[in-house]
Amino acid sequence: MGLMCAHRLNHEQIYSLVRAIPKGCVATYGQIAALAGFPRHARQVGYALAALNDDSVPWHRVINSQGVISERARPGAVEWQRLLLEDEGVVFDHRGRVPLKKYQWQTD
DNA sequence: ACTTTGACGGAAA
DNA sequence: ATTTCCGCCAAAG
Numbered sequence: 001m002g003l004m005c006a007h008r009l010n011h012e013q014i015y016s017l018v019r020a021i022p023k024g025c026v027a028t029y030g031q032i033a034a035l036a037g038f039p040r041h042a043r044q045v046g047y048a049l050a051a052l053n054d055d056s057v058p059w060h061r062v063i064n065s066q067g068v069i070s071e072r073a074r075p076g077a078v079e080w081q082r083l084l085l086e087d088e089g090v091v092f093d094h095r096g097r098v099p100l101k102k103y104q105w106q107t108d
Numbered sequence: 109a110c111t112t113t114g115a116c117g118g119a120a121a
Numbered sequence: 122a123t124t125t126c127c128g129c130c131a132a133a134g
Contacts, residue, residue, distance in 0.1 A: 010131065029116050033129095042116040043129055050114050051132065062115075070115040077115085 009038045014048040021061040024089045025105040026098055028065045035107060046070065060084040061105075067097040 006013065013036050021027045030042035038044070042065075049059050050072065060081045064070045069078045082092065090103055 008131075030118090033116085038129090040117080041129055042118095043114090044116085044131070046115040047113080047129095047131065048115090052115090059115080064115080065117060072115050074115095081115090 005037060009033065009036055009041055009044055011048040011051065014045050015052070015054060015057045018049070018057050018059060018062060021058060021105050023058075023061075024103070026061050026063050026067075026085070026090065026100070026103050027105045028100070029062060029070075030065055031105070032062060063098055067100045069096075
């Protein structure tokens with residue numbers, strides 16, 4: 001039933017947290033890992049999202065710690081992600097970065 | 109039981 | 122500011 005503290009970070013834990021990111025906000029890979037209880041596992045969050053095959057996960061709300069949309073193999077993916085974010089009100093700065101101060105999901 | 113495949117982040121130079 | 126180094130590992134075939 002409830003959530004137990006797992007001894008490893010699986011993809012579903014990551015997806016659950018990403019589903020909780022409010023519309024119009026962003027979270028960083030490292031932030032999701034830390035919220036899951038695995039502070040230095042940002043890369044795994046990227047791996048999980050790369051393997052994603054689930055429409056219910058708002059993967060576009062996850063960006064890197066610089067406020068930049070991370071590069072990936074598939075051409076056009078970065079531009080697509082930006083459009084999805086802009087559609088929900090996220091405004092990028094002139095360098096193509098999301099101001100984290102303004103849009104990062106605050107939890108605590 | 110391997111081997112391959114990937115959307116990171118912090119520190120140091 | 123930019124580059125390099127290194128720790129990080131689940132899932133699918």
